[in-house]
Amino acid sequence: MGVPKRKMSKMKRRRRVSANHYKGVQATTCTVCGKAVKTHRVCPSCGIYKGKQIITVSE
Ligand SMILES: [Zn+2]
Structure with missing residues (x-):
């Protein structure tokens, strides 16, 4: 079994973990319509x- 040669830095680990948490582009509701x-x-x-x-939106 492969064993890691070096301890992964906190920065590298956190960057990977945060990328896994990414849920795509967030959407909200318009306050007006x-x-x-x-x-x-x-x-x-x-x-x-x-x-x-x-912008003016034509209907
Ligand atoms: Zn709107």
């Missing part, structure tokens, strides 16, 4: 980000 939106992005259905109208 309530649709599912990616975080830190302008809402595609109403065009509002942080309470400001960023």
